[in-house]
Amino acid sequence: MPKWKDFYNGVHSRLDMEAVKLMRELKANFEQERNYLPKETGLSLIESTRENDNRGISAKCRDAKVEDLWSLTSFFGYSTKTFVLAVNLLDRFLAMMKVQPKHLACISISCLHIAAKAVEEECNVSSTNELIRISQCKFTVSDLTRMEKIVSEKLNFQIQAITALTFLHLYHRITLSDTSDRKETLNLDKLEAQLKACICRIAFSKAKPSVLALSLLTQEIEAMQAADMLETAHHVQRHLKIADTELIHWRGLVAKCMSDYSSPECSKPDNKKLVWIVSRRTAQGLHTSHYSVPDLPTIPEDCWDESESEDSCEDMSSGEESLSSSLGSDAEGPYFPLHFRCQSNKYPQTS
Template identity: 75%
Template sequence: MDAFKLMKELRLNYEQEVYYLPKETGLALIESAVEGDRRISAKCRDAKVEDLWSLTSFFGYSTQTFVLAVNLLDRFLAMMRIQPKHLSCVSLSCLHMAAKVTEEECDLTPTDELIRIGQCRFTVSDLSRMEKIVAEKLDFKAKAVTALTFLQLYHRIALWHSSDRKQTLSLEKLEAQLKACLCRISFSKAKPSVLALSLLRQEIEAIRSQDMLEIACQIQRHLKIADGELRQWSERVARCLSDYASPECSKPDHRKLQWVVSRRTAQNLHSHRSVPELPTIPEACWDENDSEDSCVDMLSSGEESLSSSLGSDAGGTFFPMHLRRQEHRQYLHA
């Protein structure tokens, strides 16, 4: 694809991104939830996204599958009022929907195995009904414009125009850092185009390529992204990646999901196949004036969190131990 077609595709996606953003009012309600509330909190949401990262890596799914699943999850949670005990069914439904769009059919994990490995206490029928609800509420038509959409386009544009072939711009590293950001609900409020450009400039700062910095500036001008908006999210990205790499941040266990093959766990997981059918799933939308009893009461579950072991790309050289924040800010405005 030549440069003109790349820029045209970039503009088309930029015009479409607004249709795939979670509702800000819904995100605000999630962020305002406190412990003990019968609704999803930011901490609960973030832990479930980490679970999706673990499962995505375990099943060998692509970054595109993970990012699309998170996009569907955030949009649904920002629209529908559900209880924490129902979150596993919603999140796994989003992952399965995303995988059916982005993965080859031969690579799809069978639904019963997805539920079993995810240690979820609901049935294939429950998952199928939930997928239909999510698809209907989001008017899902097998596509979404996400930060990964822009990250991949930016990467291709940068490589096309760059004359400095000695500098390498790692898309794999950028994708891993995007995953880390998406594990925090605050980044769900960022425009995908701006979040992706913030990550791109973060990496450009790391490799110190003046040539690519100018390309990033051209992209910013082409999309008419305000300096203040880009600066705000660039600083948040730098802070997120710095926090993620700090010794205080719990590091993922790179032996991820090895507990799945233990005999005791296998016996426990096998018993999940006999879960009885549950009542029909009623629905309700977000309304901060509603009583707690109006929450969607979809099914009863007792899932454990997988978030103690993220994907295989959740660490290492993709997250340097010390990000030079001051130099980062100076370089962005050089």
């Protein structure tokens, strides 16, 4: 019999008290999650925008930048929490702002930097100079600093967010505490990887974090054929009053995403290495201590008409190629190996 049932039957053991603490934490996060959801109307506008429309961000454009953030997260050794928070900040910002594609690089990198400063140890946070250089974007440190300020202000400085990762970790702890005598346990790293694959698609930005996390959890538990864990998951579902129809809907989308992601045709950000192929001349130029870029126009702060219920987006940068699309190009040799951060002053020679 699951320990959750023991508690509600009046058995007050140490494990039961820990269970109560976890359930209270779960309930508190559940009640607050709506405060960190992107505006659904804004997300729908992005989904309806045509790919080559320079007046707005399309779903494909957004998804490509999120994959870039995943690659950068891996490159700099940031945690899954940093990546998930960066995507949350980006989606919330894009859902309330009218953004042109040429601005997206600066916005996405600023969200990653904000998230890293909120999550990572200070000594592990890359400098703005390094972020710009590694991402090969065409804006200045000043541009990035100003954009970070804009993003933070537009989000009312609500940087620490409740995300699907928050619930995934809570569900994992609850399941472990309820099935502590099992030899086979849930693989949290695998669940996190599945979550990252999902949030690379804008469709999952519309899911409630608690539901998306439970969809991932129950799907993995069923694959393990663990009846006791499934009972615990169902108890959590009832405790949060998540409707069966809602869970079934998102589980179907998660299953489709995992199926697509496992196919050989899928280009996986987590399997990519941030490697730039450049000529010897370009490599020599990148040895310099300063990264020169042209000056950009001053950021306007004009708002859209109230009838549009959208804020304005500041003019920050020129359009850039996707990091993902830049990988594996034909040229003379690799640059920026994975150990770049440890040996930042030792660049390999190109062939």
